[in-house]
Amino acid sequence: MKQYTKFNNISGWAVFAIAAWVFLSTIEMTGSFWDCGEFIAAAYKLQIGHPPGAPLFLMLSRIMTLFAGADVKDVPLMVNAFSAIMSAFAVLFTFWTITAIARKIVFVKNQEPTLAQILTVVASGVVGALAFTFTDSFWFSAVEGGVYATSQFFTCIVVWAVFKWENVADEKHSIRWIILIAYLMGLSIGVHLLNLLCIPALALVYYFRKYPFSWMGVAKTMGIALVILMVVQYGIIAGFVNIGAKIDLWFNQSGSSLWTGFVVYSLIILAALTYGIYYSQKKQKALLNTILLSFAFLLLGYTSYAQIVVRSLANPPMDENNPENAFALLGYLNREQYGDRPLGYGQYYDAKVVGQTEGAMSYTAIDGKYIPTGAKVIPEYDPARCTVFPRMYSREPNHVSAYKEWSGIKGEQKPEFSNNLKYFFSYQMNHMFWRYFMWNFVGRQNDIQGHGSILKGNWISGIPFIDSMFLGPQDKLPDSMKNNKARNTFYFLPLLLGLAGLVYHYKKDMNNANVVMLLFIMTVLAIVIYLNQTPYQPRERDYAYAGAFYAFCIWIGLGVAAIADALKKRMPETTAAMLATLLCLVVPTVMAKEGWDDHNRSYRYTSRDFAYNYLNSCAPNAVIFTNGDNDTFPLWYIQDVEGVRTDVRVINLSLLNTDWYIDQIKRKAYESDPVPFTLNTKQYVQGTRDYIPFYDRSVQGYSDLKDIIEFITSDNPEAKVRSEGGDEFNYLPTKKFRIKVDKQAVIKNNVVEAKDTSKIVDYIEFEISKNYIMKADLMILDLIAHNDWTRPIYFAVTVGNDSYLNLENYFQTEGLAYRFVPIKAAADPSGQTGSVAAERMYDNMMNKFMWGNMKDERVYLDQNNLNMTMNFRNNFARLSETLLQENEPDSAVKVLDKCLVEMPDKTVPYNIMMLRIAELYYRSTMSNALPDSLQILL
Amino acid sequence: MHCLTVCRSCFNDVELKKTDSKESIEKGNSIVKRLADIYQNDLQYYLSLKGTPYAKGVERETNQALAVFQELIRLSKLKDQKAITDDLQKRFDQLEAQYSR
Structure with missing residues (x-):
């Protein structure tokens, strides 16, 4: 022994x-x-x-x-x-x-x-x-x-x-x-x-x-x-x-x-x-x-x-949920920020809310005293549309359509328990577990996230006749699939x-x-x-x-x-x-x-460098709104650890719906001054103005945004409506807003490039499309209403249209972020957002940005990385196109060359985004270098 | 960076510059050819699924690939790259014929 x-x-x-x-x-x-x-x-x-x-x-x-x-x-x-x-x-x-x-x-x-x-x-x-x-x-x-x-x-x-x-x-x-x-x-x-x-x-x-x-x-x-x-x-x-x-x-x-x-x-x-x-x-x-x-x-x-x-009591810059009192700690442990999902008994996605009950009282600590902030509201669903072991409960439209697909529901047919079980077995068990199991012990097709397509994220064995039973004939696989490094066959x-x-x-x-x-x-x-x-x-x-x-x-x-x-x-x-x-x-x-x-992730620096690029897209002392994990966490890392551009305040829009996060944004962090929100704590404490509905008051034309913010934050009963339950809450009387532009402040603060000062508008006018705003939207509106162009405001290009509040007409691309400017962008036939500040963007992309070592052939970029690179190819093309429009073909070509050098085919395989790059190479050699849409102007 | 810029409404007054560079054309050609190879490869794979229950699952990709191919032909015509255009057209016609069979 x-x-x-x-x-x-x-x-x-x-x-x-x-x-x-x-x-x-x-x-x-x-x-x-x-x-x-x-x-x-x-x-x-x-x-x-x-x-x-x-x-x-x-x-x-x-x-x-x-x-x-x-x-x-x-x-x-x-x-x-x-x-x-x-x-x-x-x-x-x-x-x-x-x-x-x-x-x-x-x-x-x-x-x-x-x-x-x-x-x-x-x-x-x-x-x-x-x-x-x-x-x-x-x-x-x-x-x-x-x-x-x-x-x-x-x-x-x-x-x-x-x-x-x-x-x-x-x-x-x-x-x-x-x-x-x-x-x-x-x-x-x-x-x-x-x-x-x-x-x-x-x-x-x-x-x-x-x-x-x-x-x-x-x-x-x-x-x-x-x-x-x-x-x-x-x-x-x-x-x-x-x-x-x-x-x-x-x-x-x-x-x-x-x-x-x-x-x-x-x-x-x-x-x-x-x-x-x-x-x-x-x-x-x-x-x-x-x-x-x-x-x-x-x-x-x-x-x-x-x-x-x-550590929370020390108020570090990252202090999620601010768990410095026992109730906040409890909410933190219970992951309350992420909401509830039914497990043993609950609603189908089509269940109507028929009432609500009150849960435990919530408390926040202000000046060393616990203050009640209201009981948690728990919706009650129509019992006829509830079930044991509910699996299909989300009401989000894209979820509902996928529920139907996975569970075999046709049209407007109501989900039944058999559908519920089918979804459980086909999606939750098979797609979201057994598929992974097979990746690990049989093989994996590629690392593209799969939602059921035969091209993405399936298990694969490497034995053609078996794979063809599940994914169709495999004998003519394109090189991109055959040679994908994430294609592993066991x-x-x-x-x-x-x-x-x-x-x-x-x-x-x-x-x-x-x-x-x-x-x-x-x-x-x-x-x-x-x-x-x-x-x-x-x-x-x-x-x-x-x-x-x-x-x-x-x-x-x-x-x-x-x-x-x-x-x-x-x-x-x-x-x-x-x-x-x-x-x-x-x-x-x-x-x-x-x-x-x-x-093998050796040699890869993309996460860090992309974060560097987001921050270096911004002017000094800027505010940048971000949305997801990948445009927020790497930025926190590079600021907190490497001390890069700590003058820029990163504001995650998901977190901006919480009072503790707004509190923290209102504090100085590193070199970044407090963000000048005008709302005080009581006006945005949890349970207050979390959701502000629109009630049409037939307001004509565009209303001054400052007035609207004042109305929404007013405690005057006349500025509120009463719910069926008797609660009073603020509402949005119009969806059309106007911000008066102080041109002197715009010029003084270099908000726009010198050549563009003539394009500064007198008023920024925009109309939101949603019938409500969330607390994060309210804070954005508050900031842009009262900022007076002192603090540069940016939205990361990865934020997505839903969070832009229809401000895109006043967005200007300067790299990986859109700057909010008082210049109205011309409509772009290709659907691009805002205008391009070519000079700034050129400096950012050609001189400041770092590229994660993507040109090193030893680097492997998984699909998540590749998805991020698409923003860069798009930006290179946009910048080059703008330079051509501005009669700068040499610079335009330099931009295209940079794109090829930093993201070569070997590590960032060519795809549809390269069409524009090829086109711009051609156009750079032509006297009629402008795209068709602008040729009309000539 | 060059400081000569033109506002969009002033095009008529300015003689537009161009790079007279063979290199740029070659780079454009090289991208076009590479993309053509990639998408032709993809289309041949999608074709191999024709007649199987899996074909429906790649309809969107097929249409996109065909559209890209057509766009490549259009691009090659921009600078009168006749040899490339003819080659792409020929390949596209073959693919189209196979799809319509």
Whole structure:
């Protein structure tokens, strides 16, 4: 056994070294897209990221950033390296988990293992762990600075720990493993809640080890496990803070300062736990002692959340939800910002709202006092159009049409429960899970987000006759599909090996097979049901299911044992073990070979550089409105970490619907002065002016926007309407607005290029098309009404028309942002937004912008990156065209050349956007260089 | 950057400059040819789906690719690139014929 232990340890660390090398070799050198920029910025300055927060991850990442040294550009590299290392540890614990399971099958009880048996067990671990290393989804998270790698580490280590406990369960002090697991789970809450889904599987290990098998026993264990899961999820994580908040409110209303009640409550809990542990020890009540110790350690792990409160109280620039009082912390933990979705019972998408009920009262803290801000309104839906297990609930038109498509509803037919289930199975299970599963173990067509098209994001095996059954004939695939680096084909090998391992596991050790199966089911079904995903998710969600892929990799590992077992009937045991090892190593080898080129993010700097370009599109001290993750988080990163253009205030329009964010925007941040909104806190506090409907008052012509803002923010009852429920609220009396332009201020502040001063209009007139405005719209209108051209205002080109409030006629492109200017753009026949400030844009794009190293042929740009590059190609074409119109053909050609140099075909494949580039090359050589639309003028 | 600029309403008064560069034409040609290869490749794949249940799923892409091809022909005519135009027209006619079969 000693020999095995040595072999097991050395092999485990060797696998760790391989995984660490793989991940560290393929990490992104800077921040990545999506929320990585936010995490890195939050870690670097211990700020508050999006709910429900990841304080432990931030603190650990912060420690890693200390190794960046003086060059802040290495900060993201360190956070990414942290993910890589945690992922390598996850692989290490996967290895030891597989060998712990395999040895129970392969070794003969009370006998020294033979060399063949040792080789079989270790090879199982190697193949399974390496297969996990190279799974698509896990590898993706391992090379970027997000929480999923660390979360997966916690899943792997707790599963390993429970098998360690299982080995020594009859020994004295074995309970320390259970307490360690509780502590790890508590810590994992400070990273991601996914880890809690292991609880049922852990409970099953406990049951099988402690009790003789019976189905009733299994059912009871499952019941208890689910109760524990609910208690932790709702009772401890939210419940602990919920009770504390109420006690804190009571203390505060009695004159104590904020947090007094919460601290008293925490001390009571601490005292009660201490006494309980002391009492149970003294009275030799082992079970009670274990429960209390586990609870105490789980809470201890959970205390990482104190960091959120402590740092929020310091008001860092990024302070999402401002969780500096107990109620704000509760809202933060409950992710209230994202709204509710029905799970057990709720509405179909066509259910009408027939009433409303009031939920719990909300409180905000102003000047150290809790102030009620109104009860949460919960809509009541027509009970005839509600169902158990509602899956199709969103009323957004594009969701409704996709619901119909996925569930087979025709025309105006009402959704029934059968449609509901069809949607669940076809979209939520098949499209949003099994498709990902197949990516990981069969192969992936490409990394283009798929919504059901045969061209995008499907699984593919590489075996033509099978693929053609699902995706049509594959023999004439275009080069763009055949040579796509994200096209990875595994020929079913990982799947088959995993299935062999699964069958073998059930045959040899049904109890543990059930444990792994439960782990798999929980990390699939629980997530699918809980997320209740709508169609058209903003991105692929495979990363959420890495836990299930990990469970399947355990079976891939056991596949080696299965094959060795089969082979040993035909050859010597050692030869069989060696042959099985060699055969099965093909699986991770194929996965590595296929996956390397698209998972390798070395040399890529796009996220950082695009953020740099957004900011450098703006004039000094500007305000830039952004909308999504990818035009906000990288900007936060580059400002917070690298200190780039901190004079520019980035305002995310989604967050601008919240009072806490407006408060923060009104504060100075770095070099950026407070944004001069005129509304005071009471005028925009949550529950006030969240939504302002339009009521037609037949107002003639355009109304002065300042007057309208004054009307909307007035407390005069005459400026309000009364709802059926008796509530009074402000409304919008017109949709046509006018802003008087102070030309002197425009010229003085260089709002427009000198040559354009003659184009300055006397009034800006615009009409919104929506029948309401949201709080974010109100704040935009307030800013543009009162700004008097002192602060440059921009909208990122990626914001989208819905948020432009029909101001586009007064937009001027200066790079990756439209500047709001008092010049009316001529109508553009090609549908482009606003006009072009050629001189400024030329300087930005030719001299200032950075290009993410896209011209380096070693760089791989995934589809998300490529989508971003389309804005650049469009901008190059727009600028070049404008220069031609302005009789600057040499400059126009330089712009086109730059486009070709920075985004060559090899890394940014030519597409439809290149048509205009080609056309402009031709036109630059013609005396009639203008597009047809302008030729008419001649 | 050059400072000579023209307002859009003043075109009649200004002699428009041009670059007399073979290089620009060659670059335009090179892009046109590359795009033609890409879209022809795509269209041949879409054609291979003809008659299968999958053809409907690529209708939008097919129409877009055909439109791009036509646009490429139009572009090549801009600078009288006859050889390219003839080649593209020939390829397009073949594709169209295959689609209409």
